[in-house]
Structures are given as C-alpha cells and as structure tokens.
Amino acid sequence: MTQNSTAVRTRRHDPERRDHIIDACLTVIADRGLAGTSHRRVAALADVPLGSMTYHFTGMDDLLHEAFTRFIDEVATRFEARMDAATTPEEAERAVVAIIDQDVLASHRELVLSHELYTLAARDPSYRGLTDSWMRRSRRALERRFDPLTARLLDALIEGLTIHRALATETRGTEEIREAVARIVRTGGR
Amino acid sequence: MTQNSTAVRTRRHDPERRDHIIDACLTVIADRGLAGTSHRRVAALADVPLGSMTYHFTGMDDLLHEAFTRFIDEVATRFEARMDAATTPEEAERAVVAIIDQDVLASHRELVLSHELYTLAARDPSYRGLTDSWMRRSRRALERRFDPLTARLLDALIEGLTIHRALATETRGTEEIREAVARIVRTGGR
Amino acid sequence: MTQNSTAVRTRRHDPERRDHIIDACLTVIADRGLAGTSHRRVAALADVPLGSMTYHFTGMDDLLHEAFTRFIDEVATRFEARMDAATTPEEAERAVVAIIDQDVLASHRELVLSHELYTLAARDPSYRGLTDSWMRRSRRALERRFDPLTARLLDALIEGLTIHRALATETRGTEEIREAVARIVRTGGR
Amino acid sequence: MTQNSTAVRTRRHDPERRDHIIDACLTVIADRGLAGTSHRRVAALADVPLGSMTYHFTGMDDLLHEAFTRFIDEVATRFEARMDAATTPEEAERAVVAIIDQDVLASHRELVLSHELYTLAARDPSYRGLTDSWMRRSRRALERRFDPLTARLLDALIEGLTIHRALATETRGTEEIREAVARIVRTGGR
DNA sequence: AATGAATGAGACTTCATTCAT
DNA sequence: AATGAATGAAGTCTCATTCAT
Numbered sequence: 020m021t022q023n024s025t026a027v028r029t030r031r032h033d034p035e036r037r038d039h040i041i042d043a044c045l046t047v048i049a050d051r052g053l054a055g056t057s058h059r060r061v062a063a064l065a066d067v068p069l070g071s072m073t074y075h076f077t078g079m080d081d082l083l084h085e086a087f088t089r090f091i092d093e094v095a096t097r098f099e100a101r102m103d104a105a106t107t108p109e110e111a112e113r114a115v116v117a118i119i120d121q122d123v124l125a126s127h128r129e130l131v132l133s134h135e136l137y138t139l140a141a142r143d144p145s146y147r148g149l150t151d152s153w154m155r156r157s158r159r160a161l162e163r164r165f166d167p168l169t170a171r172l173l174d175a176l177i178e179g180l181t182i183h184r185a186l187a188t189e190t191r192g193t194e195e196i197r198e199a200v201a202r203i204v205r206t207g208g209r
Numbered sequence: 210m211t212q213n214s215t216a217v218r219t220r221r222h223d224p225e226r227r228d229h230i231i232d233a234c235l236t237v238i239a240d241r242g243l244a245g246t247s248h249r250r251v252a253a254l255a256d257v258p259l260g261s262m263t264y265h266f267t268g269m270d271d272l273l274h275e276a277f278t279r280f281i282d283e284v285a286t287r288f289e290a291r292m293d294a295a296t297t298p299e300e301a302e303r304a305v306v307a308i309i310d311q312d313v314l315a316s317h318r319e320l321v322l323s324h325e326l327y328t329l330a331a332r333d334p335s336y337r338g339l340t341d342s343w344m345r346r347s348r349r350a351l352e353r354r355f356d357p358l359t360a361r362l363l364d365a366l367i368e369g370l371t372i373h374r375a376l377a378t379e380t381r382g383t384e385e386i387r388e389a390v391a392r393i394v395r396t397g398g399r
Numbered sequence: 400m401t402q403n404s405t406a407v408r409t410r411r412h413d414p415e416r417r418d419h420i421i422d423a424c425l426t427v428i429a430d431r432g433l434a435g436t437s438h439r440r441v442a443a444l445a446d447v448p449l450g451s452m453t454y455h456f457t458g459m460d461d462l463l464h465e466a467f468t469r470f471i472d473e474v475a476t477r478f479e480a481r482m483d484a485a486t487t488p489e490e491a492e493r494a495v496v497a498i499i500d501q502d503v504l505a506s507h508r509e510l511v512l513s514h515e516l517y518t519l520a521a522r523d524p525s526y527r528g529l530t531d532s533w534m535r536r537s538r539r540a541l542e543r544r545f546d547p548l549t550a551r552l553l554d555a556l557i558e559g560l561t562i563h564r565a566l567a568t569e570t571r572g573t574e575e576i577r578e579a580v581a582r583i584v585r586t587g588g589r
Numbered sequence: 590m591t592q593n594s595t596a597v598r599t600r601r602h603d604p605e606r607r608d609h610i611i612d613a614c615l616t617v618i619a620d621r622g623l624a625g626t627s628h629r630r631v632a633a634l635a636d637v638p639l640g641s642m643t644y645h646f647t648g649m650d651d652l653l654h655e656a657f658t659r660f661i662d663e664v665a666t667r668f669e670a671r672m673d674a675a676t677t678p679e680e681a682e683r684a685v686v687a688i689i690d691q692d693v694l695a696s697h698r699e700l701v702l703s704h705e706l707y708t709l710a711a712r713d714p715s716y717r718g719l720t721d722s723w724m725r726r727s728r729r730a731l732e733r734r735f736d737p738l739t740a741r742l743l744d745a746l747i748e749g750l751t752i753h754r755a756l757a758t759e760t761r762g763t764e765e766i767r768e769a770v771a772r773i774v775r776t777g778g779r
Numbered sequence: 780a781a782t783g784a785a786t787g788a789g790a791c792t793t794c795a796t797t798c799a800t
Numbered sequence: 801a802a803t804g805a806a807t808g809a810a811g812t813c814t815c816a817t818t819c820a821t
Contacts, residue, residue, distance in 0.1 A: 052332055054244035057794060070803040073796065134328040140376050141324045142242055150376040171373075172389045179369025183361075186330050186340040199362045202393050226785090247811060260786045263813055416806095432712055434624035437790060450807045453792055514708040520756050521704045522622055530756040551753075552769045559749025566710050566720040579742045583772050627815060640782040643817065 037075050039065045044086040049128040053135050087136050095156040102160040111164035116196050119180045130185050172203050227265050229255045234276040239318040243325050277326050285346040292350040301354035306386050309370045320375050362393050417455050419445045424466040429508040433515050467516050475536040482540040491544035496576050499560045510565050552583050607645050609635045614656040619698040623705050657706050665726040672730040681734035686766050689750045700755050742773050
C-alpha cells in the first residue's frame, strides 16, 4: 500500500510531468502559433508520450488555460517586482519607462504569447478571466505609486506603446516613452 | 427571370470570385480564429469549390495577406474619415475619444481581426508591413490635427485603451478616455 | 466460427500489418507503376485504413525503401539458391543460362519491379545502396563458381540479356544465351 | 484565305511549339521522374499555356510516346555514328568499349530517360515498339562490323555493363569492359 | 486555332482522440 | 495510472481535363 511496494512502477509517476507539458506548450505556441500547436508537437517537445496529453489534460482547451495562467503569472510577477522596487515618484516613472522600453520588446516569446492570449480572449470569453486578472494585477501594482485613474491610464499607455513599438518597422527611441509617461503622470491643473 | 437562364452557366466566369473568397476568409477568421480557418471552411462560406481556393490564391498565406490588407484598408479609411471630419482642436479631441469609445468596441469582428493580425505580425515579419502601413496611416491622419509627437502618443494611447476596454470584464466609462486624451494633448504648461 | 467473435476486435492490433502493407505496395507498383502508386491504392489493397500508411511509414519514401529491400532479398535469395545448387562447372554454366532464360522472364512482376527500382536508383542515390547490395550478392554467388572477373562479366551479361529479351518484340531461343555464356566463361585458351 | 489575311493571328501559330513541349517533357522526366511529370510542369518549363498541352497532345500518353520517340532517335543516331566511324575490326571493338565507357555514363539525363522508358515498356506493350526499334537500330549498326550473333550478344553486353556501372557505388575501370568485349568478339578458332 | 478560367478528384500528411493493455 | 497502437476526419495542395471564348 505504501509507495515502497510499487517502487518499480512509481518510476512512471512523474509529478513534474504536468509542468513539463505546460512549459513545452508555451514554447510551442511561441514558436508556431496557436494554429501550429498540437498535442503531438507539445508531447514531442516535452518528451512525453502522446497518450500523456489527453491523460493529464482534458483537451487542448484545458492545456491552453493552464499554460496561459502560468504565463500571466510570470509576467505579472515581474511587473510587480519592477514597480515595487521603485520608491520615489521619479523612480516609479522610470520604472514604467523601463517596462515599456525593455520588458516586452526584450523577449520575442512574451510578445508573441501576449498577443496569442489577447486573440484568444477577444473571441473566447473563457479566457477573459485571465486577461482581466492580468490587468488587475498590473493596475494594482501601479496604484501603489500612482492615483487610481493615472494608474489605469498608464496601464493602457504601456500596452499601446509596447504594441506599436513591437509591430513597427522603424525603431523608436526611449525619449518618446519618457514624454508619454510624463504627460500622463503630470495630472496638471493641480 | 431572364437571369435564370444564364445564371447556372455564368457561374464559371465570376470576376468577383476572388473578392467573395477574401470576404469569406475574414468572416471565418473572425468566427473561428486563425487556427480554425481552413480552405474548406472559407470555400464553404464563399460557396465556391474547394479547388478554387488554390487556384485564386497561391496558398493560405497568400489568402491571409490579401484578407488582412483589405481589412486594414477598411479600418484605416474609417479612421481617416473620422479625423478629417474634425476641423477644430476640440473636435479633433472628441474624434479621438469617439474612436476609442465606439469604433473598435462596436464591432466584435474588428476587435478579433485586429488581434489576429497583431499575433501574426508578432511572429511573422511578412505581416509586419501590413501593421506598419496601418500605423502610418492612422498616425498621418492624426498629424493633420496634432503635432507629430502628440500624434504618435495618441495613436499608442488609442491602441492601449481600446484593448484594455475590450479585454476587461468590467465596463468603463467614457470619462476615463476623455481624461487620457486631454493629458496627452495638453502638452503645454511647458 | 470461434474466430468471428474476436476477428472484428482483434483488428486493432495486427503485428503483421506492416508486412501486409509492404506486400501490397509491391503489388501496386508492379500493377500501376511508381507513378500510379499512392497511399490510397496501397491501403485499399492491403485493406488497412489510409491513416495506417503514415502511421507505419514515415512517408512514401520510407515505404518504397522497405518494399524494394524486401523485393531484392527475395530475388537475390533465389539467385543464390540457383547458383549454390550447381556443383560442377557445367552445372554452373547451365544455372546461369537458366537464370536468364527462366527467372526474370517468367514473372512479369519481377521484370517490372526491377526496372522501377533501376529507374529510382538512376535518379535518387538513396536507392543506390539497394541496387548495389543486390549486385554484390549476385556477384558473390557467381564467384563461388567462377573467377571474380568472369563473375562480374557474367553478372552484366545476365542483366543485358534479360532486359533485351524482355523488351524485344520477337522471341529468341535459348541457344543464344548458351553461346553468350560460353564465350564469357571460356576465358582460357589464351 | 491565304495566310496574309490572318497575319496578325498567325503569331499564335508556332510550328515549333510542339517541339518545345516535347523537349521540355524529356527534361522534366529526367529531372523529376515519370511520377513527377505533369502537364503543368512541362507547360511551365516549355513556357506555353497549360491549355496548349491538351490541345497539341491527346493526353499524357500521347506526349510520352512522342517524347521517347525523339529520345530514342537521338541516342540511336549517335550510336550509329560511333559504329560507322569504325572501319577496322580493332576500331569496331574500341568503339563498343567507348560506348559503354563514355556514352551513357556521361549523361545523367540519358541514363534516367533510358530507365524510365524501359520501365514503361516493361509494363505497357504500347512502348515495346519503341524499345524494339531502338534495339533493332543498334543491332543493325553492330552488324555492319560483326556477325549477327556476335552483334546481338554485344548489344546485350553493352546494356548490362552500362547499367551495372551506372548503378554501382564503386567505380570500375575500363579494362573490365575491354576484356568483356574481347571475350564476346573472339568467337574462338572453333 | 488556341487558351485562360475553373473544378472535382485525389495526392500526401497531420491531427485529436479512442481503446486495449 | 499510464501509454503505445491505431484510425477517421480533415488539413493543404496538385492535377488532368473541360469549357467558354
């Protein structure tokens, strides 16, 4: 009854197997797109038998939800760390600039995965929960340094600038970002 | 009535065939996602034989390029019309607000198609030309009413707010948009 | 009768499935030519689902290699048996004559398959290994009864006479073969 | 009625068009094999409209017959020239050696086309006439220098040696050929 | 006489999922 | 609990041929 008696067969039980699969899934999506993601390819990359896929996950949708949940957590955690490290208003502004200038552009993988998720969420409400929680986390992180409205606007600005810089052909400087952040932050009139 | 006699035989030569297919393709992408878009489904919706697909288009990629080219043209044209209609600075600001508040959210189809294109462009540089020309057109339209830097920032803001409003669970008011645009536009004080 | 109850369900696990497919493949090639050989036709003849084809074989090339490997083995084995059965020099000569006169002409299937393989090998080096090993085996079998040079020349002669007799319209007698073999074998006198 | 009246439209009438197509067909067969030969590919290489194919030729079979007829004529003509140039018995022997050593091996194209034709003829009797006339022409050319039986045997030997040398992995010297020819020719003081 | 447009059949291959073990 | 074997559906694409002009 204890594990001992089944030691030999236990070899098969790999608690990290699920995790391996999820990681592999994110990599496949990043490399081939959602349209190019199949059980086979994920299984091959994760080096698990094809049969494992439908054993560990109900189906593709199940796997995708898990994968994007992990992805969002990674990204949001780093975002929070960036913002939390900033203590003065000036540092906070610089942190926002750095996020736009370095974070997403730095990693092709994250750029692609973000868009795949957005696309999924745009069509399928069952993914809306994920994008929503992502936005809530980043907004909350911003709210620790900015007032709620400014936080919301900065969040949107980060999104827009990131996308436009990623999908443009020409390269743009950092100055533009600094100016944008400054305008949003400088509530003015006040 | 007279048409009937020729209708059946005329079918062979249909100069609008290509257009029909492109339209159908966009609809299929909007409905089922790029991953769910196949020659078969597009052909079925366009009511053309399957063989027509690779006759009129080199392959899926060719078709997608054509489809998104048309999509972008539609969207950009409307954007330009909105901006051109604004004559005073106040109207220009209101136009930008309206674009965010009404245009994209208004149409599920456009929301989805935009994201599918972004996703494509994020991975495949051959679609970068499309997104790039789209951005250039909207920026140029904005530059008729705002200075170049402001135009670029507004363009990014439109993007970010549109996405966040579309992918959020809660609904947000128009006031937020007005404030964001105002902050970006109100360069002054400097 | 008893088989019936399991026959239907047993079908899933058939260890001879691969072999059946290979056999069917050779038959289809012989009947319709390489140009007329398709997964569909082979699957139909082997009475297996189409999906089996690419499950058991990487692709058409894989299948063809396996099929011709088997074909060569059959032919070479018989060739070796013919030669090994001859014990005296006279019997050896008669064996060579018999091979030309009876073996290949006897079977339309083998004639066609040989040529299909030659054609393949002429263009694609990856089949050269097969033809090469075939030639090596027949030459080695001949070398048990003849000196190496004579063996090589006899091998070529067998090839040439076989082809010409097969592709000629008029029928030719056995006498011609006997004379040819005699001339090649009768090295001496010199 | 005369050509003059239709001068403008005559441009379309290209008497060499058929020839171009036949040449292109041979090249496609040599490059891609019979299995890879299609109206489309031939038309593309010949730079003629696809519709031309079924206009000028009844179908693929018609085209293939024409193509191989031309091919055989080319090869046989050169063979005859080689043999006719030899005036003494010694030169005749050397000519045969040269044919084996240089002619077929020299040209990948001819090697492949020969085998494609053999394969066709092995299965389809309607091509047997072509191979037959080919063999008759080469045999007749040999008979101008050798007695009929020796001519026939030499012809077969040429065939066999050519094939074995082409499809072997190792390279073989010319000496082997000389010896083979010598054995066949030296009918023996008998 | 000649051809561009069009299509239905069929080519190979990939896939998610089922099932027996 | 876990998986290798298997398959039917569907994927993209190529093809020979027909037809209207």
